[in-house]
Amino acid sequence: xxxxxxxGVTKYxxxxxxxxxxxxxxxxGEIVGLIGPNGAGKTTxxxxxxAALVLKSGVIRFKGxxxxxxxxxxxxxxxxxxxxxxxxxxxxxxxxxxxxLGSLFGTSTGTSSADAAREATGLLEFVGLSAVRxxxxxxLTLANQKRxxxxxxxxxxxxxxxxxxxxxxxxxxxxxxAMELVxxxxxxxxxxxxxxxxxxxxxxVCDRIMVLHHGEKIAEGTPExxxxxxxxxxxxxxx
Amino acid sequence: xxxVRTIFKxxxxxxxxxxxxxxxxxxxxxxxxxxxxxxIGILMYIIITVSWVIFSGPTGYISLASAAFFGVGIYxxxxxxxxxxxxxxVGIGGLLSFCLALxxxxxxxxxxxxxxxxxxxxxxxxxxxxxxxxxxxxxHTRGRFVVLESNNTIYYVLLxxxxxxxxxxxxxxxxxxxxxxQSIGENEEAAAxxxxxxxxxxxxxxxxxAIFAGAAGAIMATRWTYIDPxxxxxxxxxxxPVLMAIFGGMGQLYGPIxxxxxxxxLQEELTTKFPFYYMLIFGIVLVVTILxxxxxxxxxxxxxxxxxxxxxxxxx
Numbered sequence: 001x002x003x004x005x006x007x008g009v010t011k012y013x014x015x016x017x018x019x020x021x022x023x024x025x026x027x028x029g030e031i032v033g034l035i036g037p038n039g040a041g042k043t044t045x046x047x048x049x050x051a052a053l054v055l056k057s058g059v060i061r062f063k064g065x066x067x068x069x070x071x072x073x074x075x076x077x078x079x080x081x082x083x084x085x086x087x088x089x090x091x092x093x094x095x096x097x098x099x100x101l102g103s104l105f106g107t108s109t110g111t112s113s114a115d116a117a118r119e120a121t122g123l124l125e126f127v128g129l130s131a132v133r134x135x136x137x138x139x140l141t142l143a144n145q146k147r148x149x150x151x152x153x154x155x156x157x158x159x160x161x162x163x164x165x166x167x168x169x170x171x172x173x174x175x176x177x178a179m180e181l182v183x184x185x186x187x188x189x190x191x192x193x194x195x196x197x198x199x200x201x202x203x204x205v206c207d208r209i210m211v212l213h214h215g216e217k218i219a220e221g222t223p224e225x226x227x228x229x230x231x232x233x234x235x236x237x238x239x
Numbered sequence: 240x241x242x243v244r245t246i247f248k249x250x251x252x253x254x255x256x257x258x259x260x261x262x263x264x265x266x267x268x269x270x271x272x273x274x275x276x277x278x279i280g281i282l283m284y285i286i287i288t289v290s291w292v293i294f295s296g297p298t299g300y301i302s303l304a305s306a307a308f309f310g311v312g313i314y315x316x317x318x319x320x321x322x323x324x325x326x327x328x329v330g331i332g333g334l335l336s337f338c339l340a341l342x343x344x345x346x347x348x349x350x351x352x353x354x355x356x357x358x359x360x361x362x363x364x365x366x367x368x369x370x371x372x373x374x375x376x377x378x379h380t381r382g383r384f385v386v387l388e389s390n391n392t393i394y395y396v397l398l399x400x401x402x403x404x405x406x407x408x409x410x411x412x413x414x415x416x417x418x419x420x421q422s423i424g425e426n427e428e429a430a431a432x433x434x435x436x437x438x439x440x441x442x443x444x445x446x447x448x449a450i451f452a453g454a455a456g457a458i459m460a461t462r463w464t465y466i467d468p469x470x471x472x473x474x475x476x477x478x479x480p481v482l483m484a485i486f487g488g489m490g491q492l493y494g495p496i497x498x499x500x501x502x503x504x505l506q507e508e509l510t511t512k513f514p515f516y517y518m519l520i521f522g523i524v525l526v527v528t529i530l531x532x533x534x535x536x537x538x539x540x541x542x543x544x545x546x547x548x549x550x551x552x553x554x555x
Contacts, residue, residue, distance in 0.1 A: 050432055052428065052431075052432070071431070071436070072428075072431040072432050073431050073432075073433075073434050073435055073436045073437070076431075076432055076433060076434040077434050081432075081433075082432055084429065088426045088428060088429035089426070089429070090421070090422050090425035090426055090429065090430075091425055091426075092425060093421060093422070093425060097418065100418065101418055101419070101422050101430070101433050101435070102433045102434065104415045104418065104419075105415070105419060105433055105434035105435045106433055106434035107434070113415065152433060153433075155433075156433060156434050
């Protein structure tokens with residue numbers, strides 16, 4: 001079943017087409033990778049899905065329902081959560097409160113504060129941040145801030161999680177931990193759509209990969225197909 | 240560090256607050272007649288400051304609309320004071336300010352930073368000018384006389400508004416609404432993507448906070464007997480709450496209270512003792528506070544505490 005699909009998704013910045021007539025889909029339970037050179041429009045596509053930006057034309061559907069035109073908080077409550085390329089944690093709030101906010105506001109049904117606190121504590125354990133729950137988010141390392149963003153996104157009980165460069169700026173050990181985290185999230189039954197530059201990571205965890213270049217989709221396929229594709233090697237992977 | 244921690248934490252504090260409140264409530268029976276008058280000024284500033292802090296404190300949106308809400312209250316009193324009983328007039332003053340803030344908030348809360356500050360300040364000027372035009376060209380007056388009330392009545396009404404303001408500020412701060420406001424101040428975009436309806440939260444809080452400034456304006460008008468648009472929409476009253484809140488410190492709920500109390504007291508003392516230099520002294524106090532106490536007077540408490548309790552271990 002298609003959990004997310006887009007048809008003819010287009011966005012201009014001034015005269016420049018940041019995302020141009022892109023069709024895409026993500027199936028339930030998949031991990032789909034989104035790759036491409038800098039400025040290819042990957043983050044823009046995520047911003048269009050999560051309604052941080054309004055698209056110029058095209059339509060995006062979540063579980064068959066049109067979500068174009070909705071506000072970010074509505075999309076979050078429907079079950080689409082995201083993290084940010086440049087981390088946007090609530091810097092002066094304690095780690096636990098960062099996650100608590102997602103539990104309290106991120107669902108359409110509403111959560112009692114006792115349940116929210118229990119969930120938030122559980123999620124901090126899941127991402128491995130229990131020990132630092134009381135300190136302000138700004139005092140965490142980059143790797144931990146990224147994990148916090150994941151925990152905060154998971155607190156909204158998403159069915160689809162958009163991860164924007166979860167592994168950028170992490171050292172090899174941290175990348176390995178992040179990859180393991182991604183597979184554990186999928187094992188919870190959450191579908192993942194992820195932007196990533198770390199090739200080793202994307203090739204090993206993704207079921208399917210989509211390649212953007214100058215705002216257009218130039219390839220799509222299994223990691224093996226993408227690694228062998230001539231066009232992809234030319235524009236992105238290099239010879 | 241834990242900004243959600245509040246002053247009501249221990250029963251001891253609750254008792255202390257009850258005692259202070261009881262003392263304030265019985266004040267006119269034993270204190271010299273001047274004391275309630277002094278306290279009227281202090282309470283007014285506390286109400287306006289805390290009302291400003293309810294919204295601007297956590298979100299970081301600097302509103303300069305306080306004078307507009309206060310002025311709406313004043314004019315409510317001037318227009319309706321002769322026909323309606325006082326509590327209703329004060330209530331309507333608050334309600335009209337609520338409506339004005341709701342309207343203005345819906346239009347402007349997409350503006351951020353300096354643009355929001357300037358727009359809200361523009362609101363004060365705009366209302367003043369419109370009112371001036373209306374009074375001169377339509378009603379052919381410039382000012383209006385307001386029904387007088389006794390100092391004790393004014394004092395008690397202000398005390399009630401003060402208690403309501405504090406309770407509201409306390410409960411908003413403690414509730415999940417307060418957490419949402421704080422997250423908006425930290426990172427509005429992230430808050431929206433975590434499911435917070437940021438526009439709704441901002442507009443509602445802005446409007447609720449305006450009630451108290453409006454109500455305070457409605458009762459204060461009865462002290463001044465004659466008001467005109469210049470008095471009612473005095474721009475200085477937009478800046479005072481910002482200064483007082485910074486002066487006292489916004490990290491704790493009692494910060495703005497301390498700030499407003501000292502400020503109002505200083506103003507009273509300095510205007511009588513140094514009528515010519517009072518603005519100068521005022522300015523110096525403020526500059527020194529911002530330079531050396533970025534967290535306000537309240538920020539000084541943990542600093543002193545650490546110094547006195549950790550004195551023996553220092554110099555290592």
